[in-house]
Amino acid sequence: MTNAAQTYHHGDLRTALLEAATKRVAEFGIDSLSLRKLAEDAGVSRTAPYHHFKDKSALLSAIAAKGFSQWHTNAKRIFDQHDVAPQSRFRQFIHEYIGYAADNPQMYELMFGRTIWHDNAATQGLKEVAYPCFQFQVEMTKYWQQTGLLPAGQDALRMAQVTWGTLHGIARLLIDGIYADRSHIDEMCDCAADLFMQIALPPKSN
Amino acid sequence: MTNAAQTYHHGDLRTALLEAATKRVAEFGIDSLSLRKLAEDAGVSRTAPYHHFKDKSALLSAIAAKGFSQWHTNAKRIFDQHDVAPQSRFRQFIHEYIGYAADNPQMYELMFGRTIWHDNAATQGLKEVAYPCFQFQVEMTKYWQQTGLLPAGQDALRMAQVTWGTLHGIARLLIDGIYADRSHIDEMCDCAADLFMQIALPPKSN
DNA sequence: GTTTTATCTTGACACTGTCAATATTGCATT
DNA sequence: AATGCAATATTGACAGTGTCAAGATAAAAC
Numbered sequence: 001m002t003n004a005a006q007t008y009h010h011g012d013l014r015t016a017l018l019e020a021a022t023k024r025v026a027e028f029g030i031d032s033l034s035l036r037k038l039a040e041d042a043g044v045s046r047t048a049p050y051h052h053f054k055d056k057s058a059l060l061s062a063i064a065a066k067g068f069s070q071w072h073t074n075a076k077r078i079f080d081q082h083d084v085a086p087q088s089r090f091r092q093f094i095h096e097y098i099g100y101a102a103d104n105p106q107m108y109e110l111m112f113g114r115t116i117w118h119d120n121a122a123t124q125g126l127k128e129v130a131y132p133c134f135q136f137q138v139e140m141t142k143y144w145q146q147t148g149l150l151p152a153g154q155d156a157l158r159m160a161q162v163t164w165g166t167l168h169g170i171a172r173l174l175i176d177g178i179y180a181d182r183s184h185i186d187e188m189c190d191c192a193a194d195l196f197m198q199i200a201l202p203p204k205s206n
Numbered sequence: 207m208t209n210a211a212q213t214y215h216h217g218d219l220r221t222a223l224l225e226a227a228t229k230r231v232a233e234f235g236i237d238s239l240s241l242r243k244l245a246e247d248a249g250v251s252r253t254a255p256y257h258h259f260k261d262k263s264a265l266l267s268a269i270a271a272k273g274f275s276q277w278h279t280n281a282k283r284i285f286d287q288h289d290v291a292p293q294s295r296f297r298q299f300i301h302e303y304i305g306y307a308a309d310n311p312q313m314y315e316l317m318f319g320r321t322i323w324h325d326n327a328a329t330q331g332l333k334e335v336a337y338p339c340f341q342f343q344v345e346m347t348k349y350w351q352q353t354g355l356l357p358a359g360q361d362a363l364r365m366a367q368v369t370w371g372t373l374h375g376i377a378r379l380l381i382d383g384i385y386a387d388r389s390h391i392d393e394m395c396d397c398a399a400d401l402f403m404q405i406a407l408p409p410k411s412n
Numbered sequence: 413g414t415t416t417t418a419t420c421t422t423g424a425c426a427c428t429g430t431c432a433a434t435a436t437t438g439c440a441t442t
Numbered sequence: 443a444a445t446g447c448a449a450t451a452t453t454g455a456c457a458g459t460g461t462c463a464a465g466a467t468a469a470a471a472c
Contacts, residue, residue: 009437009450029324035429045452047430052450056429109320114382118235134385151404158397161386162376165398166368169375173367176320179340180367191364192371198357198404219419241460251421253461258419262460 014052016042022063022107029106030060030115057116061123064111068129071100071111072136079140086147091193093140094167098189101171102182109175112168137164149197166192220258222248228269235312236266236321263322267329270317271336277306277317278339285346292353297399299346300373304395307377308388315381318374343370355403372398 010016020041025033035056036046053059078093101108109115111130116122122130141160144150150159170188173180180188226247231239241262242252259265284299307314315321317336322328328336347366350356356365376394379386386394 007437013450034427036427044450047453048451050430112378112382112384114315114319117382117384120383137385151401154397154400155393158390158393159401161379161390161394162372162398162401164385165375165379165394166372167375168379169371169373169377170368171375172318172378173371173374176318176323177326178318178323179343179370184364184367187361187364188367188371191360192368194360195357195365195368196401217419240458242458253422254420256461 010042010044010048013042013044013048017049017052017059018062018066021059022066025060025063025106025110026104027106030110030113033060035059057121058123060110060116061121061126063107064116065123065126065129067104067107067111068126068133072129072133074100075133075136075140079136079143086144086149087197090144090149090197091190094193095186095189097167098171098174098185102174102185105175108171112171163196166196219248219250219254223255223258223265224268224272227265228272231266231269231316232310232312236316236319239266241265263327264329266316267322267327267332269313270322271329271332273310273313273317274332274335274339278335278342280306281339281342281346285342285349292350292355293403296350296355296403297396300399301392301395303373304377304380304391308380308391311381314377318377369402372402 017038021033021038024038033056035049039046039049042048049059053062074096075093078089078096081089084092116126138157138160141150141163142156145152145154145156145159150163170180170192172178174182174185223244227239227244230244239262241255245252245255248254255265259268280302281299284295284302287295290298322332344363344366347356347369348362351358351360351362351365356369376386376398378384380388380391
């Protein structure tokens with residue numbers, strides 16, 4: 001017990017655990033998270049966390065939920081800059097998406113990885129935050145189709161899956177250190193943006 | 207020297223372990239693989255596997271290596287159908303890539319997931335099989351650019367990263383059960399193909 | 413036949429998540 | 443203020459895990 005407060009009840013253990021766990025995951029990765037060690041660092045016993053999170057998966061879900069709501073507001077901020085031209089906004093969104101993943105690789109891995117999504121392991125609370133985030137991707141896609149940035153002939157949902165899939169894939173390749181190299185992030189983003197906006201682009205002179 | 211498997215009179219524990227592990231991973235996933243249980247099933251002691259694989263990660267790398275060489279030959283087979291029009295081949299490649307991922311989700315997860323790639327955990331032997339596989343993606347991209355299927359203005363490597371990223375992303379979204387639904391695989395593939403080949407498509411106006 | 417080498421075994425260590433039973437406290441109601 | 447209940451925290455225990463060290467055994471090399 002390194003903490004001076006030796007009270008039997010911690011007071012706000014849930015918040016303390018969540019914050020410590022978030023920090024630990026961000027720094028050392030999902031696999032490094034141990035409930036026991038976490039409890040010890042918080043100055044409580046090994047099983048104390050179980051009164052605030054059903055199991056380890058629930059804790060991870062809670063961490064991811066924070067990440068989702070954070071990213072969701074960020075995405076809205078970018079998208080809602082109505083004074084910026086759609087093309088620039090679209091490009092900026094791509095850069096910021098990949099940038100977020102590159103800057104918070106462990107959090108991204110947690111949010112969009114199999115750890116919390118396989119076998120329907122995701123908490124109800126997580127789904128309630130994540131699904132609107134997914135839905136937002138469709139709304140944006142619809143808008144970009146309407147403004148002629150993306151081909152309008154395709155179904156918006158399908159289109160959203162593909163465009164998001166691209167961003168997701170690039171992010172994963174970067175994070176997992178496969179094939180793609182961090183030093184060319186911007187070029188890759190621009191390449192993706194150009195590919196998407198083939199039709200929308202005015203014919204280049206040079 | 208490095209060919210530890212080539213023995214005349216020895217038992218074939220290495221092969222037995224590799225096969226059993228591959229089967230287990232394919233069926234129940236990476237996390238379900240336990241070296242101890244694997245050894246027990248093979249009728250040897252818990253630490254016997256360590257004489258054939260440095261650690262668990264090395265075993266996983268070996269499994270993934272098999273998957274890579276398998277996929278690599280498959281990709282070449284599709285690409286080398288010179289009697290099929292490039293457009294059809296390109297489309298077929300996309301469908302088969304996603305199809306492979308959808309049919310072998312656990313293997314795909316292992317091959318292209320962080321488990322073996324993060325922290326440079328990949329074995330040298332794995333890299334020797336995987337890197338040519340990545341490189342092939344660039345060669346195909348170059349070809350598609352030359353045939354006018356993909357925009358030729360972009361750097362081939364960058365282009366390959368984006369196109370592969372798209373396939374990878376769609377595959378991951380499918381496998382992890384995020385957002386994308388298995389029942390629309392074909393539509394998603396076609397949507398991606400159409401998006402990539404905007405330029406190759408017959409011009410609608412202008 | 414003897415030595416070297418590859419392979420396998422037992423024992424042990426330090427972890428992990430999680431359940432069960434128990435103890436302590438804070439808060440609401442009387 | 444006293445009491446009862448629900449929330450919270452604790453110790454003990456169980457069944458796992460990967461992996462190292464040291465010793466045993468069989469096969470191969472000499």
